[in-house]
Amino acid sequence: MNEFAPxxxxxVDVSTDExxxxxxxxxxxxxxxxxxxxxxxxxxxxxxxxxxxxxxEAVERIENVASHFPDGSDVETLVVFTRDRxxxxxxxxxxxxxxxxxxxxxxxxVERVFVPVRGDVNLDRILSIVxxxxxxxxxxxxxxxxxxxxxxxxxxxxxxxxxxxxxxxxAGVDDDRIATAxxxxxxxxxxxxxxxxxxxxxxxxxxxPSLIEQILGDVPTQVIKRSESPVLVVRDTDA
Amino acid sequence: MASETExxxxxxxxxxxxxxxGVGTMVGAGIFVLPGSAAALAGPASAAAFVIAGGIAMxxxxxxxxxxxxxxxxxxPYHFIxxxxxxxxxxxxxxxxxxxLAFATAFYAVGFGNYVxxxxxxxxxxxxIVAAVPLSGAQIGGVVATSAFIAVNYLSTDGxxxxxxxxxxxxxxxxxxFMALGATQVRFAELTPFFPQATGPSAILPTxxxxxxxxxxxxxxxxxxxxxxxPSTNLPRAMxxxxxxxxxxxxVSMLVLLGxxxxxxxxxxxxxxxxxxxxxxxxxGIGVVGVGLLTFGGLLATASSANASVLSASRINYAMGxxxxxxxxxxxxxxxxxxxxxxxxxxxxxxxxFIVAGRVNALAKAGSVLHLLVYGxxxxxxxxxxxxxxxxxDPGFEVPGYPVVPVLGALLSFGLIGFMxxxxxxxxxxxxxxxxVWYLAYVxxxxxxxxxxxxxxxxxxxxxxxxxxxxLSTDDGATTQExxxxx
Numbered sequence: 001m002n003e004f005a006p007x008x009x010x011x012v013d014v015s016t017d018e019x020x021x022x023x024x025x026x027x028x029x030x031x032x033x034x035x036x037x038x039x040x041x042x043x044x045x046x047x048x049x050x051x052x053x054x055x056x057e058a059v060e061r062i063e064n065v066a067s068h069f070p071d072g073s074d075v076e077t078l079v080v081f082t083r084d085r086x087x088x089x090x091x092x093x094x095x096x097x098x099x100x101x102x103x104x105x106x107x108x109x110v111e112r113v114f115v116p117v118r119g120d121v122n123l124d125r126i127l128s129i130v131x132x133x134x135x136x137x138x139x140x141x142x143x144x145x146x147x148x149x150x151x152x153x154x155x156x157x158x159x160x161x162x163x164x165x166x167x168x169x170x171a172g173v174d175d176d177r178i179a180t181a182x183x184x185x186x187x188x189x190x191x192x193x194x195x196x197x198x199x200x201x202x203x204x205x206x207x208x209p210s211l212i213e214q215i216l217g218d219v220p221t222q223v224i225k226r227s228e229s230p231v232l233v234v235r236d237t238d239a
Numbered sequence: 240m241a242s243e244t245e246x247x248x249x250x251x252x253x254x255x256x257x258x259x260x261g262v263g264t265m266v267g268a269g270i271f272v273l274p275g276s277a278a279a280l281a282g283p284a285s286a287a288a289f290v291i292a293g294g295i296a297m298x299x300x301x302x303x304x305x306x307x308x309x310x311x312x313x314x315x316p317y318h319f320i321x322x323x324x325x326x327x328x329x330x331x332x333x334x335x336x337x338x339x340l341a342f343a344t345a346f347y348a349v350g351f352g353n354y355v356x357x358x359x360x361x362x363x364x365x366x367x368i369v370a371a372v373p374l375s376g377a378q379i380g381g382v383v384a385t386s387a388f389i390a391v392n393y394l395s396t397d398g399x400x401x402x403x404x405x406x407x408x409x410x411x412x413x414x415x416x417f418m419a420l421g422a423t424q425v426r427f428a429e430l431t432p433f434f435p436q437a438t439g440p441s442a443i444l445p446t447x448x449x450x451x452x453x454x455x456x457x458x459x460x461x462x463x464x465x466x467x468x469x470p471s472t473n474l475p476r477a478m479x480x481x482x483x484x485x486x487x488x489x490x491v492s493m494l495v496l497l498g499x500x501x502x503x504x505x506x507x508x509x510x511x512x513x514x515x516x517x518x519x520x521x522x523x524g525i526g527v528v529g530v531g532l533l534t535f536g537g538l539l540a541t542a543s544s545a546n547a548s549v550l551s552a553s554r555i556n557y558a559m560g561x562x563x564x565x566x567x568x569x570x571x572x573x574x575x576x577x578x579x580x581x582x583x584x585x586x587x588x589x590x591x592x593f594i595v596a597g598r599v600n601a602l603a604k605a606g607s608v609l610h611l612l613v614y615g616x617x618x619x620x621x622x623x624x625x626x627x628x629x630x631x632x633d634p635g636f637e638v639p640g641y642p643v644v645p646v647l648g649a650l651l652s653f654g655l656i657g658f659m660x661x662x663x664x665x666x667x668x669x670x671x672x673x674x675x676v677w678y679l680a681y682v683x684x685x686x687x688x689x690x691x692x693x694x695x696x697x698x699x700x701x702x703x704x705x706x707x708x709x710x711l712s713t714d715d716g717a718t719t720q721e722x723x724x725x726x
Contacts, residue, residue, distance in 0.1 A: 037244075042395045044550060044578040046313035047248040047466060049557050053572055059244045082249035083466070091249070 005074070006129045007032045008232070009098040011089050012065055014058040014079065015039050020104035024230050025069050027110045027201065030136050033069065034096045037062030037079040038088050047081045055079070093235060100129055103224055103231040107200050113141040114199035116192045116223070117164050119156070122205035126234045127164055130203055131171035133232075140177040141168065144195050146188035157182040189222045196223075202231045252466050254473045256404065260463060261481030263407040264456025264547040267540030268603070269489040270414065271533075272350030273450050274496055275511035276600055281446040282435040282502055286493040288446035289453075293486030295655060296454035298648035299614040300482050301638050302621045303457070304475035307464035309624070309634035314558025315462035315551070316617045321562055323620030323629075325690035326682050331674030332613050333559045337552055338670065339609030341586055343455050344548040345381070345593035346602035348388075351541035352380025353509040353599075354534050374595065377509065381594045388546050389587035392553075395578045403547070406539045413536040417512075417529070418491050421519040425498030448658040452603040453489060455610050457482050459547055462554050471635025495519070509599070510537065549586060556582040563686040601662065608663040609670060611652045618649035629691035 008028055010020055014037035039058050041050045058079045066075045076096075082088040093101055115130055117123065130141060143164050145157040161180040169175050185191040196202050204220050224231050252260070269289060277285035306319040314321075317336045321329030356376030374382070434440050460467075460478045467473050496505060496515040499522075505511040513530050520529025553570065557579060560567035573580040593602060622645050624632050638644045656667055 042577050044392050044395055044553065044583070045572060046554050046557055048313050049561075049570070049572065049579070051246060051248060052561070055246055059246065062244060077244040079244055079246045080249050081247070082251065084249065084251045087251050088249045 005030055005032050006100050006132060007034060007096055007098040008100040008102060009034045009036060009089065009093050009096065010102045010104060011036045011038055011085065012062060012104065013038060013040070013085075014061040015054070017061075018104075019061075019065050019068070020102070021107045021230070022068055023109050024102070024104060024107050024201065025073070027133055027137055027139070028102070029070050029073055030132050031100070032074045033076070034092065034098055035062055035066055035075055035077045036089065036092050037065075037077065038085050039079065039081045040085070041081050041083050043083070047083070050081050054081075099125060099235055101206075101233040101235060103233065105228065105230040107230050110137065110139050110200045112199040113139050113201050113203060114196045114229075115141060115143050115164075115203045116196070117143050117145045117160055118205070118207075118219075119160055122207065122234060122236050123160075123164065124167070126203060126205050127167045128171065129232070129234055131168055131173055134168075134173050134177070138177075139200075140179065141173070142195075142199060143168075143178065143180045144192065145180075145182040146185040146191045146195075147182060148188065149184050149186050154182075154184070189219055189226070192219075192223050193226045196227055196229065200229055202227055202229055203234065204231060205234045206236045248465060250466055250468045250470075252463060252473075253468055254476055257460055257463070257467050257473055257477035258481050258484075259404050259407045260547070261457050261460045261477055262411070262484060263403050263543045264459045264551075265454055265481060265485045265544070266407070266410060266414070266456075266488060267453070267537075267544040268347060268350060269450055269453025269485070270492050271512055271537035271540050272346070272353065272509070272599065273453060273603065274493055274515075275505055275508035276603075277446050277450050277493070278497060278502060278511065279506035280435070280449065281438075281442040282432070283430045283494065283497045284434045284440065284443055285446050285450070286490045286497075288443050288450055289489040289493060290486060291443065291447045292451045292454055293482060293489070295447075295451070295614075295648070295651045296457055297479065297482050297486075298644055299617060299652060300457045300478040301475070302618045302645045302648050303461045304478050304636050305634045305638045306617065306621055306624070307461040307474055308471045308636045309632050311464035311467075311470055312558070313462060313465065313554045313561075315458050315464075315554070316613050317555050318558050318562075319461075320613070320616045320620045321564070321690065323623045323691050324616065325688040325693050326562070326564060326686045327675065327678045327688075328616055328620075329559075329562065329564055329690075330678040330682055331671055332616050333555060333564055334674050334677065335609040335613045335670050337555045337559075337586070338589070339455075339606050339613065340548045340552040340555070341589040342593055342597075342602055342609065343452055343606030344385070344545045344552075344586075345590045345597060346452060346599060346606050347541045347545040347548065348381035348385045348590065348594055349377050349597075349599045349602060350381075350509075351384045351538060351545065352377035352382075354513075354537040354541070355380035355384070357510070377599070378594055382591060384542065385545065385587065385590050385594065388542070388549055389583060389590075392546070392549055393573075393576065393578060393580050393583050393587075395573075395576045403543055406543045410536050410539055410543075413532050414488055414492065417516060417519060417533065418488070418495055420523065421495030421499055421515070422491075424519060424522050425495060427498065429498050429501060430494065444655070444658045448607065448655050449600060449603060450489075451607040451611065451655060454482065454485065455606065456485075456544065456547065458610075458614075459551050462551055475636045510534070512537065549583065549590075552586040553579045553582040556586075564682050601660075604659050604663045605666055608656055608659050608667045611656050612667050612670065615649045615652035615656075618645040618652065621645045622649070623690075623692050623695075627691045627695035630694065632691070 008031040062077045147157045317333040320332040499518045516529035516533035517526045557570040559565035560570045
């Protein structure tokens with residue numbers, strides 16, 4: 001097991017039969033996985049009562065999900081009864097030092113990974129995680145930069161992507177597995193979601209949203225909402 | 240199966256959210272329903288009655304904080320009493336707390352109806368219902384509103400918690416505006432004589448008994464102790480802070496109301512604060528806006544109080560079922576709605592009966608008297624926990640000034656019952672009898688008494704004693720204690 005293995009948090013709604021796709025799990029093989037089975041607690045019911053009634057079923061479901069991971073995976077399981085899923089995900093990620101949060105969705109085979117690149121501080125961490133995950137798979141990766149139209153010198157994006165390309169090849173990813181694309185964009189979210197459409201997994205960085213983004217929804221949040229693929233959200237843990 | 244999966248309960252409430260629960264449940268009745276009745280009894284001195292009632296609530300809030308940080312489980316006051324004094328008192332407290340909430344909710348609902356009735360009449364919505372049914376417009380409004388709360392909670396709605404926060408903030412803003420504008424117009428002549436001429440200061444305590452119902456929400460904070468982050472600091476702050484804030488709001492509003500409007504225009508008035516708003520905002524030429532705002536506030540406040548109480552009542556049913564004091568089928572969760580539907584439906588039915596049968600002041604006092612009984616026992620339970628050095632009792636917050644606070648809390652809570660009407664004193668007596676009968680007929684053969692008091696009177700045999708006595712680990716800094724998941 002790689003000692004630099006990122007800790008990846010996979011939340012699963014254990015009140016339903018939801019279960020992350022085995023192919024996605026395969027991609028996570030190099031990581032240490034924390035499987036959080038969260039069970040929603042409605043306002044009308046005390047959390048203890050939900051636990052009394054559903055603990056067995058919740059534990060059984062999450063352990064069932066864990067048993068579908070490939071042999072040799074490092075998986076921990078946890079069940080949390082919560083009124084607020086995102087609060088639980090944040091707290092557990094903090095407690096376990098998780099650097100990536102998975103938004104699980106159906107996936108066919110993970111062959112193409114999509115990484116929208118922005119000039120954020122988180123980029124190093126995103127790339128090192130992508131490199132680790134790709135080490136044990138054959139998947140290819142697209143590094144994508146959407147430059148706000150007219151707002152930016154086109155060479156900035158190009159330089160950003162070249163740097164990212166070099167980081168991945170330095171980390172041992174073959175250069176023929178890496179593609180780069182940059183586009184001048186009126187609406188980055190639309191273009192990211194469009195370009196990601198023929199990929200299987202997205203890796204995006206969490207950023208602290210600005211005030212206006214908190215109201216309108218920041219780019220990562222909107223991408224997660226609109227994309228149909230599973231998303232690995234890399235946390236901004238320095239924040 | 241032998242499982243390695245840990246199960247956790249998420250704590251989602253910070254100090255603000257916890258305080259909002261307390262304030263949101265409390266603020267309402269004292270300002271939107273009772274000022275008219277209180278003014279009729281005690282005149283401007285009713286502000287003092289609000290302060291005294293707040294003080295009594297404060298003592299119990301301190302005790303409840305200690306108990307809740309030691310035993311953060313659903314059920315609130317009932318749970319603490321059951322653990323401290325055993326299932327006999329647990330039966331009395333459980334029934335008292337549950338029915339007390341039903342009475343209080345009926346009272347809030349009629350108060351809500353008081354605000355709806357004139358609106359409905361104004362819109363010609365009466366449609367002759369009032370003539371056909373022997374109920375007042377306020378009662379009809381209360382029945383309709385209660386049915387709506389029950390339906391919403393029966394079917395489960397998510398996000399009512401967030402809505403509650405918005406409601407409380409809007410309410411506080413409206414009340415703040417009313418107090419600030421009103422304070423500039425108070426005529427001190429209106430506030431004299433401070434005591435009513437007929438009765439003098441002796442009117443204060445019966446008024447305190449009447450208005451105590453407007454403080455019933457603070458214990459709701461204790462019922463969610465298990466969901467509060469860093470409970471040993473946040474829980475006492477939320478409880479004490481919300482009682483303090485609400486006391487100030489009630490007392491100041493009362494003084495503003497009576498300083499602006501002549502006493503005889505608000506005495507006995509169901510929506511006295513709307514009369515006050517017309518005068519206060521009228522001074523700035525926006526009387527209609529003021530009446531609209533305060534009416535809106537009245538609807539929000541009574542609705543949020545009623546809603547919170549319905550939820551609390553079902554927590555008590557659950558906790559009693561868990562402890563074997565009531566049939567667990569009552570608190571079963573609905574497969575589809577995921578709500579304790581039977582408990583909600585039964586509580587709702589009780590509330591409707593109380594609305595139809597009772598008058599607003601009688602409902603207020605019935606709600607208060609049962610809660611006072613419970614609060615008195617709660618303080619006694621704290622004393623029992625401390626004096627018996629109950630095993631595993633390790634509160635994160637300790638009542639300052641022990642034993643004065645719980646002793647006073649118990650005496651004043653029980654004592655205030657004496658200032659109720661005979662009808663409600665009999666109700667309290669009947670409830671005690673009902674609790675004893677319930678204990679003898681149902682509880683005694685099912686439940687073993689493992690309370691602090693019972694263990695003290697007959698300590699368990701040494702060989703069955705498997706728990707560690709935490710009191711031994713004093714100064715070695717070892718603070719990690721094994722504690723069962725359910726306390």
